[in-house]
Amino acid sequence: MQAKPSTSWCPAIALLLLVATPPAGTAQQLDGARLFQQRCAACHAIEPGQNRIGPHLAGLAGRKAASVDGARYSQALRDTQAVWDAQTLDRFLANPRQFAPGTTMNLAMPNAGERKALVDYLIALP
Ligand code: HEC
Numbered sequence: 001m002q003a004k005p006s007t008s009w010c011p012a013i014a015l016l017l018l019v020a021t022p023p024a025g026t027a028q029q030l031d032g033a034r035l036f037q038q039r040c041a042a043c044h045a046i047e048p049g050q051n052r053i054g055p056h057l058a059g060l061a062g063r064k065a066a067s068v069d070g071a072r073y074s075q076a077l078r079d080t081q082a083v084w085d086a087q088t089l090d091r092f093l094a095n096p097r098q099f100a101p102g103t104t105m106n107l108a109m110p111n112a113g114e115r116k117a118l119v120d121y122l123i124a125l126p
Contacts (some may be wrong), residue, residue, distance in 0.1 A: 021095070052069070054105060060084050061125070065082040073104075074102055077104075094108065
């Protein structure tokens with residue numbers, strides 16, 4: 001016995017799928033490089049030796065906090081004695097003033113998804 005496929009509800013499913021699938025381009029783009037350009041590049045270069053308001057961020061992974069020659073650091077950041085890796089960067093960027101009370105960097109990134117994209121980008125910087 002063959003069940004006759006019912007076609008009457010197919011348009012309803014098609015409609016549901018349309019509604020459930022966001023149109024291309026509206027999904028939030030979590031691009032670390034772009035986030036860096038938008039939020040950080042005003043104060044930080046990624047080329048070694050180029051300190052702006054903040055220190056350059058080249059070779060950040062494994063670097064000791066507040067260790068770039070010629071950059072201006074707060075005593076607060078020096079006192080953390082942190083070494084930058086995915087975890088310390090995540091904590092710092094989530095809330096710089098909590099990580100290093102008295103730091104001169106006040107820009108926080110409360111959005112965990114954005115932070116992860118940015119940290120992935122920072123960790124990979126040569
Ligand atoms: C308004 C300027 C400014 C902006 C914007 C800014 N920073 Fe900073 N950043 C600083 C300053 C100043 C310091 C030094 C802080 C201190 O010594 O307390 C710093 C320090 C840092 C450090 C520690 C570097 C080291 O050598 O120990 C990291 C990592 C960092 N910033 C990442 C970022 C990221 C990622 C962004 C973007 C989300 C960002 N910063 C946005 C000014 C800024």
